[in-house]
Amino acid sequence: MSTTTTIDPGELRKALGSFATGVTIITARGEDGAPAGLTVNSFNSVSLNPPLVLWSLANSATCLPAFKAAKYWAVHVLASDQDELSRRFARSGGDKFAGLEIETSASEVPLLKGCMARFLCRTASQHQGGDHVIFIGEVLEFDRTESAPLVFHRGRYAHATTRDPAEPKPRAAHLAGSFSEDFVGYLLGRSHFRFFAQIRPFLEAEGLSDMEFYVLSALTLKPLLSGDQITEGMAGVLDERRHAALDTLVARGLARLQPDGYELTPRGREAALNLIAAAKGIESQVLERLGPSDSTVLKSLLNRLLTAIDNHNPDAL
Amino acid sequence: MSTTTTIDPGELRKALGSFATGVTIITARGEDGAPAGLTVNSFNSVSLNPPLVLWSLANSATCLPAFKAAKYWAVHVLASDQDELSRRFARSGGDKFAGLEIETSASEVPLLKGCMARFLCRTASQHQGGDHVIFIGEVLEFDRTESAPLVFHRGRYAHATTRDPAEPKPRAAHLAGSFSEDFVGYLLGRSHFRFFAQIRPFLEAEGLSDMEFYVLSALTLKPLLSGDQITEGMAGVLDERRHAALDTLVARGLARLQPDGYELTPRGREAALNLIAAAKGIESQVLERLGPSDSTVLKSLLNRLLTAIDNHNPDAL
Numbered sequence: 001m002s003t004t005t006t007i008d009p010g011e012l013r014k015a016l017g018s019f020a021t022g023v024t025i026i027t028a029r030g031e032d033g034a035p036a037g038l039t040v041n042s043f044n045s046v047s048l049n050p051p052l053v054l055w056s057l058a059n060s061a062t063c064l065p066a067f068k069a070a071k072y073w074a075v076h077v078l079a080s081d082q083d084e085l086s087r088r089f090a091r092s093g094g095d096k097f098a099g100l101e102i103e104t105s106a107s108e109v110p111l112l113k114g115c116m117a118r119f120l121c122r123t124a125s126q127h128q129g130g131d132h133v134i135f136i137g138e139v140l141e142f143d144r145t146e147s148a149p150l151v152f153h154r155g156r157y158a159h160a161t162t163r164d165p166a167e168p169k170p171r172a173a174h175l176a177g178s179f180s181e182d183f184v185g186y187l188l189g190r191s192h193f194r195f196f197a198q199i200r201p202f203l204e205a206e207g208l209s210d211m212e213f214y215v216l217s218a219l220t221l222k223p224l225l226s227g228d229q230i231t232e233g234m235a236g237v238l239d240e241r242r243h244a245a246l247d248t249l250v251a252r253g254l255a256r257l258q259p260d261g262y263e264l265t266p267r268g269r270e271a272a273l274n275l276i277a278a279a280k281g282i283e284s285q286v287l288e289r290l291g292p293s294d295s296t297v298l299k300s301l302l303n304r305l306l307t308a309i310d311n312h313n314p315d316a317l
Numbered sequence: 318m319s320t321t322t323t324i325d326p327g328e329l330r331k332a333l334g335s336f337a338t339g340v341t342i343i344t345a346r347g348e349d350g351a352p353a354g355l356t357v358n359s360f361n362s363v364s365l366n367p368p369l370v371l372w373s374l375a376n377s378a379t380c381l382p383a384f385k386a387a388k389y390w391a392v393h394v395l396a397s398d399q400d401e402l403s404r405r406f407a408r409s410g411g412d413k414f415a416g417l418e419i420e421t422s423a424s425e426v427p428l429l430k431g432c433m434a435r436f437l438c439r440t441a442s443q444h445q446g447g448d449h450v451i452f453i454g455e456v457l458e459f460d461r462t463e464s465a466p467l468v469f470h471r472g473r474y475a476h477a478t479t480r481d482p483a484e485p486k487p488r489a490a491h492l493a494g495s496f497s498e499d500f501v502g503y504l505l506g507r508s509h510f511r512f513f514a515q516i517r518p519f520l521e522a523e524g525l526s527d528m529e530f531y532v533l534s535a536l537t538l539k540p541l542l543s544g545d546q547i548t549e550g551m552a553g554v555l556d557e558r559r560h561a562a563l564d565t566l567v568a569r570g571l572a573r574l575q576p577d578g579y580e581l582t583p584r585g586r587e588a589a590l591n592l593i594a595a596a597k598g599i600e601s602q603v604l605e606r607l608g609p610s611d612s613t614v615l616k617s618l619l620n621r622l623l624t625a626i627d628n629h630n631p632d633a634l
Binding site: 130139306 | 326328329330331333335336337338341359360362364365366367368370371373400433434442444446447448449453459461466470471473474476478479480499500502503504505506507511513516531593596597599600603606607614615617618619620621622623624625
């Protein structure tokens with residue numbers, strides 16, 4: 001460790017930001033009756049018996065007087081989809097509660113909805129801690145829901161995804177540098193093909209090849225697509241077989257060529273929607289096994305991966 | 318909120334577990350000179366000026382006397398790959414430091430290696446908080462590295478992945494239920510094909526088709542593979558074209574048929590390794606753009622997705 005004699009606050013903030021936290025909004029009723037609240041990630045539990053939690057608030061915070069005077073306050077642990085709410089309560093000034101649907105505790109504390117967990121607390125003690133005041137509160141009431149948490153790490157919002165107790169390790173590879181399970185190309189290929197293998201019986205029932213299904217699907221994206229747009233919209237998914245696939249779809253009366261491009265026929269649209277519905281049914285089963293929180297993160301990461309792959313051509317439909 | 322008059326400790330613990338945290342190990346030197354340490358997730362920062370942090374320790378902890386007496390202690394924020402270390406220091410009893418490579422601060426505090434961030438602190442104050450003691454310390458020294466954090470949520474270890482400030486939203490789909498970017502099958506197909514499109518120039522330089530590359534790669538997994546094993550090992554990735562691909566590889570002297578199966582020739586092995594190296598080069602570039610933390614999580618999630626997809630046939634090489 002560097003034997004720094006003077007601490008650089010910027011560097012210290014970065015180092016402290018290494019510790020990931022959930023995100024909470026803490027609310028109270030000011031002495032003037034106005035609701036007060038702010039986003040806090042310095043929350044933590046202290047004791048189970050008696051049930052105590054703590055958080056800290058900057059001496060400079062405009063709502064400090066309200067919290068110092070408040071007998072009661074509520075901690076709201078935010079869910080993954082509440083990042084907007086978090087931003088709203090992180091700003092200083094303005095009526096942060098405007099337009100929000102608020103409940104009120106018997107002790108008059110304003111309560112927010114849609115949170116992962118809420119704790120109604122009575123101030124147990126306050127301690128001065130440098131440029132912050134540490135509030136310790138006794139939990140009087142609480143509730144919680146099953147949802148994914150909003151996480152804060154290195155100054156940014158993050159998702160949390162459960163790890164398996166025994167995380168899959170890359171299996172022993174025969175050759176150094178072989179095409180192993182740790183290789184993203186392999187994982188993507190295998191995931192894609194295995195997933196698609198479950199959809200294929202539905203395609204076979206319709207007498208469609210993979211490529212014909214891709215083209216059919218591309219045609220659902222817009223009413224009319226030129227050959228170029230089809231290629232672009234499904235860029236990378238279509239290869240030279242798309243021409244034959246288009247011809248087949250036209251020959252089978254599922255698509256037709258108009259002056260400005262290709263469109264689905266009513267029968268083609270019906271077939272496409274049925275197949276997509278079947279594919280989504282498969283997807284639901286798979287994602288249910290993966291769990292809602294991890295499914296959200298997987299989709300988000302695949303979208304980001306696509307951006308990373310397509311770094312030099314971020315076009316496409 | 319339920320107006321519980323008595324708090325159920327199990328339910329309270331669950332509700333408090335909704336708040337995600339990083340994981341730390343806190344160490345000190347006991348008065349007897351023996352190192353003490355334990356896993357703690359109640360760490361948080363308090364103040365920047367002066368630099369203060371806090372954490373709490375159960376009254377019942379066997380190492381409480383050591384920490385109460387210690388003038389100095391160190392907080393180690395754990396990285397994603399330190400879950401074993403976290404488990405080791407979460408157990409009570411035994412020599413937790415046995416076999417670990419330890420550094421020692423000038424103040425004699427034992428310091429662990431490989432952590433995301435470390436803070437060497439001097440006790441500023443101690444406060445009784447119910448069944449725990451809250452330790453507030455002044456940060457004297459600290460360091461940090463760029464790595465992914467270990468996260469604790471709902472009683473389990475978790476990964477954290479950065480969210481985009483503007484998370485990609487599914488683009489407007491023309492037809493309800495169309496094959497959109499929110500559909501995992503589409504995201505997988507597109508990710509796979511786009512990723513593969515970057516590898517393809519290397520294959521073309523070797524005169525190999527996609528399928529020939531898949532089969533060549535499968536052959537690197539074991540010294541000798543039967544036709545069935547090849548199919549199984551790359552299950553879902555190979556289709557009926559694998560037979561022609563194998564014939565081509567044999568005809569080109571890259572693979573050969575032995576009595577018990579197929580093997581790579583030295584030339585085939587060289588070609589496979591070169592191509593895999595090229596593919597890994599592409600992978601590195603893409604994952605660098607995605608960032609180390611998200612890359613780890615993506616791989617972990619794809620492995621879990623494969624388990625979810627292959628729920629009914631968890632065989633394969």
